[in-house]
Amino acid sequence: MSDPLELLRARYGAAHVPGSASRYAPEAINPVLETLLAHRSVRGFRSDALPGGTLELLIAAAQSAPSSSNLQTFSVVSLEEPERKARVATLAADQNFIREAPLFLAWLVDLSRLQHIASAAGVTAEGLEYLDTFLMGAIDAALAAQNVVTAAESLGLGTVYVGALRNRPLEVARELGLPKSVFPLFGLAVGRPDEARPASVKPRLSQALVLHREQYGTTPIDSGIESYDALIAEFNRSQNLPPARWTERTLERVRTASALRGRDELREQLVVQGFELK
Ligand SMILES: Cc1cc2nc3c(=O)[nH]c(=O)nc-3n(C[C@H](O)[C@H](O)[C@H](O)COP(=O)(O)O)c2cc1C
Incomplete structure (x- = not known):
């Protein structure tokens, strides 16, 4: 230990x-x-297939997560076929680790099951038209996926999330054959970490910045951010990456809508896919 x-x-x-x-x-x-x-995200995978039954065990861990009102408003598409994985990699910012990893999980908000149950019962499903129901599905999917991360890591596997699955979500939806009321949220690449390209634990902001006791704190945050900048610059240096500070990277990411790489159109794309988000 x-x-x-x-x-x-x-x-x-x-x-x-x-x-x-x-x-x-x-x-x-x-x-x-x-x-x-x-925990550390892994972006270098060995190509060997996962032992039989791994996918089902991971999904059992996913479904063991709590679910809002037990509505279970998420689904997951598992990809193992190299050609399809490669096409999805291209759609998701061309990240090569998606091609490398033997397993790629696409996590979905899935309101189609509840839609189906309502139609079969001949009742309305007005609740499905609201933003909160979409959010519920997104939260459920995230909780389930994070259980998979922990389960995979406990088995000696590595994972990395792929938010870039939302860069071109309608094309992803077509590739995965998603019906209306199902939307791709993020991906998760899973595989054996390549020992030749090891990942390290990435430091986080100090608890003094994140943990507020009883009420949101008003203590100045600048010196905490400065220390974290230094810590991340040192971490990047240790990983043979340019020694960028956290604020630099973060500001690049939030400064303009174009830095969202297509995700600035998410609301319209959700509507096309059948989510009204009232
Ligand atoms: C929802 C989500 C989406 C992410 N998308 C990507 C991605 O598209 N590409 C990538 O390389 N890492 C992605 N990551 C991984 C983060 O960059 C990583 O978790 C963060 O830098 C902290 O590093 P750590 O996981 O090693 O602690 C994503 C993480 C989350 C939670």
Whole structure:
């Protein structure tokens, strides 16, 4: 079992480990926490197929997540065929790890099942037309997918999410044969990490910036952000990446609508796919 302090140092940087170190006695850690704290996205996969039954086990973990009102408003399309995976990779910002990974999961908001049940019962399904119902499906899908991430990592596999699945969502919908009231939210590539291209734990903002006790805090955040910038620049350097600060990357990402790479049209695309978002 890993030393919890080491896991926390990797997550926050040695100078920003929250609370007194003595609270994190080695016996406080367990394999679940160890897996969670050691998470890192993997973008270099070996091509070997996953052991038989892995997909079904991962989906059982996904479906074990809580579900809003137990409506279970998500579905997932699993891709293993290299040609289809390659086409989806092209649609999702041409990220090569999608081609490499033996398994790619496309997570979907799926209101079509409830639509079907309502039609079969001859009743209206007005609730499905509202933004909140879409959000419910998106939250359910995210919770389910994150269970898959943790389950996969507990099996020694690696994963990376693919938000770029929303860059060209209508083309993705066509490729996956999605009916109306089903929309692609994000992807998840799953596979054995390639040891030759190892991934590292990426530090996060200090808890002082993220955790507010009782009410939202008014303490200035600038020095916390500055420390995090330095931490991320150092992390990038250690990964042989340009030593960009977090604020630089973040501002690039939010400065213009074009940085959304097509996702600025999401609302219209959702309407085309049958979501009214009232
Ligand atoms: C919803 C979502 C979408 C993401 N989309 C992408 C993506 O398209 N490409 C990519 O390389 N990483 C993607 N990521 C991974 C993030 O970049 C990564 O989680 C973040 O940098 C933190 O690194 P870590 O997961 O290694 O801790 C995505 C993560 C999430 C949660």
